[in-house]
Amino acid sequence: GQQLNQSPQSMFIQEGEDVSMNCTSSSIFNTWLWYKQDPGEGPVLLIALYKAGELTSNGRLTAQFGITRKDSFLNISASIPSDVGIYFCAGLVLSGGSNYKLTFGKGTLLTV
């Protein structure tokens, strides 16, 4: 099945530093998404990417969809304590019929 390789697995950074994480896949995805999950909560969508090469920002967050549609990165600038959590990349594909499904990366644990 399709797998997303996400790195790094964890990061320890100082407040104010910039953060970068990425995801790669051997498969092409229609859409790439980045989520943040706080402990004991469901994931919350941060950024969605639809077009190859697309660069999208959401406040201090910036994400890009790779030109091959097989990779993406997420940058967080000037990190603050509330950025702590697990960040997941996810790819959206057609799963059969008219259904779409998400495949998640293994996550990056960010500690500030």
Place this chain on the structure above:
Amino acid sequence: GAVVSQHPSWVICKSGTSVKIECRSLDFQATTMFWYRQFPKQSLMLMATSNEGSKATYEQGVEKDKFLINHASLTLSTLTVTSAHPEDSSFYICSAETGTSGRGRGDEQFFGPGTRLTVL
């Protein structure tokens, strides 16, 4: 914004009993809902896709007789873990799709807060 709730938020049960988890879309109608399972420090794994009024589509390796899914209305889907055992202990998360574009888009899928199941 679109809000999805889950009930209960946590449950502890004895081995061999069945547990029902509810997923509700509070302010929109969801023709499609998804059920995920997440083990500690691991990723979310899709278990099944649930379409209103039809049978759920289960992912490979997920036992449909053990994880019963019912999507009886446009705002409610339920997951029943039958004859639960300790290895079923996990964090179960649902999501609901608004489907406003007429086809699935990642930004139309909203996640519930999850249900922590512990089987003793």
